[in-house]
Amino acid sequence: MSWNKTLLLLLVMAFGVVAQAAETRVFKNRFGEVKVPKNPRCVVSLHDFSLTVQLMELGVKPCGSTGRKKLMSEPLFRGVQHRFDVSGIQYVGGHKSPDLEAIAALKPDLILGLSYHRELKPILSAIAPVVILPVQEEGIKKYAGQLADLVGRRDSYEDQLKQYHWTLEEFRRLVPNPGAITVTTLEIYEDNFQLIGRGGMDEAIRDLGLGHPKAYKKARFHVPYSLERVGDFDADFIIDTYEPLLNTRRQTASFRESAQWRQLFAVRHGQFLYFNRSRYGESMGGLLGTASLLLSHIAERDRISLAEEIRAKAKTN
Numbered sequence: 490m491s492w493n494k495t496l497l498l499l500l501v502m503a504f505g506v507v508a509q510a511a512e513t514r515v516f517k518n519r520f521g522e523v524k525v526p527k528n529p530r531c532v533v534s535l536h537d538f539s540l541t542v543q544l545m546e547l548g549v550k551p552c553g554s555t556g557r558k559k560l561m562s563e564p565l566f567r568g569v570q571h572r573f574d575v576s577g578i579q580y581v582g583g584h585k586s587p588d589l590e591a592i593a594a595l596k597p598d599l600i601l602g603l604s605y606h607r608e609l610k611p612i613l614s615a616i617a618p619v620v621i622l623p624v625q626e627e628g629i630k631k632y633a634g635q636l637a638d639l640v641g642r643r644d645s646y647e648d649q650l651k652q653y654h655w656t657l658e659e660f661r662r663l664v665p666n667p668g669a670i671t672v673t674t675l676e677i678y679e680d681n682f683q684l685i686g687r688g689g690m691d692e693a694i695r696d697l698g699l700g701h702p703k704a705y706k707k708a709r710f711h712v713p714y715s716l717e718r719v720g721d722f723d724a725d726f727i728i729d730t731y732e733p734l735l736n737t738r739r740q741t742a743s744f745r746e747s748a749q750w751r752q753l754f755a756v757r758h759g760q761f762l763y764f765n766r767s768r769y770g771e772s773m774g775g776l777l778g779t780a781s782l783l784l785s786h787i788a789e790r791d792r793i794s795l796a797e798e799i800r801a802k803a804k805t806n
Contacts, residue, residue: 518635520607520621526598529640533592533617535602536584537566539624542770543633544601545573546649547642552577553595555584568688568770592616601636624771629689633773649773656780660697663788667698670787671724671795673705673755677741681713684722687730688769689776693783716749725795726787727755730766737766754795762786 512527531552534540541554550573558564564580579595582588585605589612592600597617602609603624613619620639622632630650637646661667672694674686684705686694704721708714731737744750755761764782769775 516620516635516639518620519623519626520604523618523620525618525620525639527641529597529599531595531597531599532640533581533595533597533600535581535587535600535606536624537770538568538584538767539603539629539632539771540601540622540636541566541578542568542572542775543636543772544640545569546772546774547637547640547645549640549642550574550577552597553579553581553592555582555587556580557583567767568772568775571767572774589613589616599639601639628692629771629773629776630692646773649777653773653777653780656777656784657696660780660784660788663784668700669794669796670726670792671700671702671705672726672728673702673722673724674728675722677729677737677744678713679740679744681715682719682744683713684708684710686728687766687771688764689771689779690728690730693776693780697780697783699783699787716744716747719749720753723753723795724755725792726760726762727753728762728764730764732766738763754798758793760792 513524514527516523516525532544532549533553534544534551535555537554537556541551541556544551554566554569556564556566558580566575566578569575579591581591581595584603587606587609589609592613593616600613600617600619602613602619602621604621604626606613606619607621610619610621622635624632630653633649634643634646637643664670674684674690674694675682676685676687686692702722702724705724708722731741750756753761762782769778
């Protein structure tokens, strides 16, 4: 008997088979069809920074969620803890290695995961229906709409979407040609950086119609680049995020004190934006919050253009 089958048998013996919901329906997305409860009573989220945040924004408290936990400390649900009451949410391990026994003990009637949880779906499906949502594949707006349909909170989602669209319209009213403004989103580490936009940052930038440097358009994302390459991604605005729990501001201070960093146009002109990574999750609230930050820091302030500086230098030469 395989390890997975053995584990399934042990879980069923320990916790019993979860009773089927009285009413079910078929939910379908790019990852397939699943028979789900019409009114789920106990939802387990396998990703706190996206699924758990969005559930809470819709007014649905999951019975269990993955999170981040240090030795001898209480678990932290990223993007959630500082915004909502998390009492009653059971910690079910990390998002990359959820605790199957803890999930089974909750006897959920719906389990939500991301695309990389698909390999766990055969095991988890013995506990409850498993729906995989396309957070990375289709973006926040689409996955959040699917999640709202799953938990019967479409009206709340539509309210979030309306607020977001207003923010986009206000930005475009103030910035008629947003594509002329270039933006680079990155994350700095101790000795390298990666091109990453958290909390819906990259999706909001696309929706606002902002531009990117040429090198950014051709670059690879989520891979390390050396400090020497940072000048290739200089832009009107550079956006980085820090994680307070990991004290990343102090750990990356030497990078930001380097000559290569200080020579960047965005840094020299006070157009480097440094945001708290956990302020907003990968959710509609995160998308709206991120768009609001860009509205305040780009549209509602005087700004200087890198392209204009380059043209001015060319004239003097």
